[in-house]
Amino acid sequence: MNLRDYTSLLAELRAAYAARSPRSAALNEQAQRVLVDGGSHTLRLTQPFPPRIAAAHGAWVTDEDGHKLLDFWQGHLANILGHNPEVVTAALSQALADGMGLQTGFTERYQVEAAELLCARTGAERVRFTTSGTLATMYAILLARAFTGRDMVLKVGGGWHGAQPWALKGIGYDRAEGYQHIETAGLPSAVCEEVVVSRFNDPEMLRDHFGQWGDRAACFIVEPFMGAGGFMPATREYIQTARELATQYGAALIFDEVIAGFRFRAGDVGALYGVRPDLATFGKIIGGGMPVAAVAGRADIMNLAGRAGGSRVKFSGGTYSGHPASMLATKTILRYLVEHEADIYPRLAALGERARAILEDAFAQEGFYARCTGGGNDALPGSSVFMLHFPHEEGHPLDAPDDVFDPAVCDVALNGDVLQLALLLEDVHVTHGHGAVSTAHTGEDLAFLDAACRNVARRLKEARG
Numbered sequence: 001m002n003l004r005d006y007t008s009l010l011a012e013l014r015a016a017y018a019a020r021s022p023r024s025a026a027l028n029e030q031a032q033r034v035l036v037d038g039g040s041h042t043l044r045l046t047q048p049f050p051p052r053i054a055a056a057h058g059a060w061v062t063d064e065d066g067h068k069l070l071d072f073w074q075g076h077l078a079n080i081l082g083h084n085p086e087v088v089t090a091a092l093s094q095a096l097a098d099g100m101g102l103q104t105g106f107t108e109r110y111q112v113e114a115a116e117l118l119c120a121r122t123g124a125e126r127v128r129f130t131t132s133g134t135l136a137t138m139y140a141i142l143l144a145r146a147f148t149g150r151d152m153v154l155k156v157g158g159g160w161h162g163a164q165p166w167a168l169k170g171i172g173y174d175r176a177e178g179y180q181h182i183e184t185a186g187l188p189s190a191v192c193e194e195v196v197v198s199r200f201n202d203p204e205m206l207r208d209h210f211g212q213w214g215d216r217a218a219c220f221i222v223e224p225f226m227g228a229g230g231f232m233p234a235t236r237e238y239i240q241t242a243r244e245l246a247t248q249y250g251a252a253l254i255f256d257e258v259i260a261g262f263r264f265r266a267g268d269v270g271a272l273y274g275v276r277p278d279l280a281t282f283g284k285i286i287g288g289g290m291p292v293a294a295v296a297g298r299a300d301i302m303n304l305a306g307r308a309g310g311s312r313v314k315f316s317g318g319t320y321s322g323h324p325a326s327m328l329a330t331k332t333i334l335r336y337l338v339e340h341e342a343d344i345y346p347r348l349a350a351l352g353e354r355a356r357a358i359l360e361d362a363f364a365q366e367g368f369y370a371r372c373t374g375g376g377n378d379a380l381p382g383s384s385v386f387m388l389h390f391p392h393e394e395g396h397p398l399d400a401p402d403d404v405f406d407p408a409v410c411d412v413a414l415n416g417d418v419l420q421l422a423l424l425l426e427d428v429h430v431t432h433g434h435g436a437v438s439t440a441h442t443g444e445d446l447a448f449l450d451a452a453c454r455n456v457a458r459r460l461k462e463a464r465g
């Protein structure tokens with residue numbers, strides 16, 4: 001293993017970045033006095049300080065220092081049509097002009113229409129909206145535990161389902177513990193023991209785990225397309241095995257489609273595997289830029305949250321659940337994606353493939369072996385996402401999170417802060433090597449990415465000497 005030291009390169013990049021961004025720097029100082037680390041989402045608080053964004057449109061954002069940044073992070077992967085798509089902003093502006101209540105505390109028709117679209121496109125029988133993917137996965141697990149009367153939760157290493165109690169084990173790769181690591185202080189110890197972590201895309205391990213704990217398992221929660229854990233599609237065999245085992249052992253199968261839902265087609269991705277989960281969670285794209293998430297699935301499980309099920313599960317909603325403006329955005333984007341499905345998804349797939357090729361080639365040109373995950377497979381068609389990796393050796397399979405986050409396999413330090421800062425200096429924004437194209441990205445934008453990556457690769461080469 002060749003663990004490189006990027007200390008001096010990072011210092012050089014940070015100094016160059018600080019010099020060109022005085023307003024973001026000043027805002028950061030101000031922010032540090034009142035916000036933990038200067039903001040409200042750890043991932044966004046890059047060092048030495050994040051660019052503070054003043055405006056956003058399509059594929060680009062503008063920071064407080066006036067830099068126009070080509071953005072591949074796209075609203076934390078929510079903006080499939082780019083920033084501020086007119087179809088959504090126009091609907092919101094019109095509705096507000098017509099007197100729509102921003103937050104009424106009542107219920108209205110938009111969420112009915114949004115739920116109809118969501119059910120029609122995912123095969124779910126019932127849906128309930130909430131305000132974040134984190135809450136959605138927490139409620140889905142609560143429902144599964146109540147439905148089965150069991151405690152244990154099976155998940156996969158690297159699977160990120162938000163920071164909620166049953167999802168805080170086995171997220172980040174830990175050199176000593178692999179994916180058995182507890183990610184936070186303060187968790188009840190019972191929760192830690194109730195969560196069993198297995199390896200993504202490893203049907204044999206899943207079989208073993210069900211064999212060992214199946215009659216105590218409330219659910220298996222998995223992303224059919226692994227998001228933060230490495231942007232990898234599950235194999236057909238893996239998803240089919242998951243379905244069979246969950247059915248055999250009487251556990252609920254939960255697909256977490258917070259990233260994948262409506263990203264590969266105007267609907268769920270479970271359908272592309274020919275597999276229906278018992279429950280699914282959605283978020284990001286379905287909000288059209290507003291904070292919306294959903295739990296959707298079998299009526300007999302979902303109804304535990306309602307009168308028909310004796311309201312046994314306290315998935316009763318929060319102040320902003322079913323927020324009218326958010327529900328209007330959801331209904332609007334879902335309808336748009338359904339109506340334009342035939343144009344949008346092939347275009348995204350082509351742009352995504354081009355982006356992945358650009359990233360790999362630009363670094364290869366300067367002698368860096370780079371590989372992108374994010375492509376589809378025989379179940380998932382082309383994909384709009386990418387995650388760049390620098391494996392130490394050619395030919396290593398990149399099928400599971402531990403393949404890409406183990407520093408013994410990939411140069412993890414390089415596609416962290418180093419790459420992000422070096423690209424920001426070229427006016428390109430990706431987060432830790434990963435991102436997505438939107439329909440707002442053009443061929444010209446990808447040429448801009450190409451030039452930026454080449455400059456970064458040259459800079460890295462010079463730094464290595």
Ligand SMILES: Cc1ncc(COP(=O)(O)O)c(C=O)c1O
Nearest residue numbers: 132133134160161162227258259
């Ligand atoms: C697969 C998956 N599930 C759940 C979540 C949590 O969603 P949110 O950030 O909206 O709480 C995320 C967030 O990135 C996610 O990627």
